[in-house]
Amino acid sequence: MPDATELIAQRSFTRSNELQDRLHDLVPGGAHTYARGADQYPERMAPILVRGSGCRVSDSDGNEFIEYGMGLRAVTLGHGYGPVVAAVSRAIADGVGFTRPTELELEAAQDFLSLVPGADMVKFAKNGSDVTTAAVRLARAVTGRETVAVCAQPFFSVDDWFIGTTVMDSGIPAVDTVRFAYNDLDSLAGVLSSYDVACVVMEAATAVAEPAPGYLEGVRALCDRHGALLVFDEMITGFRWSAGGAQQVYGVVPDLSCWGKAMGNGFPIAALAGKREFMELGGLRTDRDRVFLLSTTHGAESGGLAAFCAVAQAYSTLDPIGRMEQAGRQLAEGVRAVADELGIGEYLQVLGRPSNLVFVTRDRAGEPSQAFRTLFLRELLRGGVLGQSFVTSAAHTPADIEQTVAVCRHAAHTYLQALEQGDVTGFRIGRPVAPALRRRAEPRRIEEMRQ
Incomplete structure (x- = not known):
């Protein structure tokens, strides 16, 4: 399995942030699908993508990510199949x-x-x-x-x-x-x-x-x-x-x-x-x-x-569903093993059908937490993993899953530290992600409009 320390990088999102600001000026919400919005990701860490191949995508800053969710579950065979x-x-x-x-x-x-x-x-x-x-x-x-x-x-x-x-x-x-x-x-x-x-x-x-x-x-x-x-x-x-x-x-x-x-x-x-x-x-x-x-x-x-x-x-x-399910089982088993090893299996959970996995983040009280979700998403992005879920495709290989589990191991250690401290205060995650369908723009309202 890859060494997590080799995967974590100080990725720049400068160009993506510039483009996202322009999108907010021209497109209500800054995206054409609410589930794709920047408010679904940590602040100033929402990549603007330029290409994809298989299960990997690249953004406008040159960052490469293993993608999960796969186009809101629309891509099962891989990008550019x-x-x-x-x-x-x-x-x-x-x-x-x-x-x-x-x-x-x-x-x-x-x-x-x-x-x-x-x-x-x-x-x-x-x-x-x-x-x-x-x-x-x-x-x-x-x-x-x-x-x-x-x-x-x-x-x-x-x-x-x-x-x-x-x-x-x-x-x-x-x-x-x-x-x-x-x-x-x-x-x-x-x-x-x-x-x-x-x-x-x-x-x-x-x-x-x-x-x-x-x-x-x-x-x-x-x-x-x-x-x-x-x-x-x-x-x-x-x-x-x-x-x-x-x-x-x-x-x-x-x-x-x-x-x-x-x-x-x-x-x-x-x-x-x-x-x-x-x-x-x-x-x-x-x-x-x-x-x-x-x-x-x-x-x-x-x-x-x-x-x-x-x-x-x-x-x-072919057998795309079999391949999706195999990748999903490997991923779920790997992340659950990491969480259990650290004693946080009841707080960081992977649930669902192997071909349609989601992750659940809970705070120290055991309640679903958007703040802890934001922390976990940030650590995934730092390690080169992009996804609001763990939904796989037939293009995810065992090596891709191993790399993802290594990144999750690093993220889980950070998660454990936050649980031990009681909350995410001090981890500088910014405002938390928010449900895509909500009555008000808060907690992720854009405060200033560009001229």
Whole structure:
């Protein structure tokens, strides 16, 4: 294993900080995704990236990092994965957008439905929010009801029906959305009995929660009993739990499912899939009032479709999920061993499915702590590791994991010192990182605007 002292460096973030300041002047929040914001990293240590290859990225100051999170879980094969890049290059050389469907649209649909046996039809888009909102619209049309029941899970859409349920609801009118608890059939049964629910929207599993035996089957039965459509959000589970998503792993088929992220290995593409009887309401084989399902200029853009077809090929011939899980197991075991060795295993934890790991930071009282998270992130960055999580890709090698564990060993020693002192005071971490979705800019409000 590498010597941690050789990995820790006084990295400069001068150029990244200059560019981040300019981004704040021109882009609200300084990033186009809240989860990518500088407030998710220690102050003045948020790298602005310029390139990536495999699991490694480089920033504008010339720093190289082993990356985790992999494009918010969108990259499973590695940055710049050759076959995907080549397929996209070939496709866009022949044009990107046309006034009629292309053969590539049929090929992509066939590839997708061969991987998701529970779906009969698919429609492509460019982002996950569009397809989840299309699922809600379709469910409302099918049932004639308005209320949406969403599981108490982190995120489903940027659109009003979901964001209106979060603390970041400024500018959004009242929404007809109710919540239920995960792994609690009584909670869902109570909601379905109290409201006329059009659809139940949920992730079948998350990074830190697997379905209890019989839970998903119970959800399916409750939806059928109350006439609500079951919608699985497969944004993260798709191509990370299996190529066929969580529905393939757990054997419960939803009425509709929503996909994105790893479908294109970083290229923008998303999908709404489902049973023919429902999906056809957005087509031309129905006598009912038609549903404006999905109709976007760039939904069938050839670059994204070509990327998906290349991803589908990789999943049919290689074993990306097995490689992600192997890397994740090695990483989790290594970091847990370090934490246990130092006696801080209850404070610094690695949780989740091997292909979708997160780390949890707790203070001396055992409570989740953003300040201790900031300290840990800072030490990771100093050692050349970038990530808000420990989400792996098929490009992470055993050597990459060994190097990461060595950096975590150094970070854990610093963590132990802070615990022994009682808090992070004296470690000069600046203001702590903050939740991406929060009502106010504090605690990371930008105090001065550049002229």
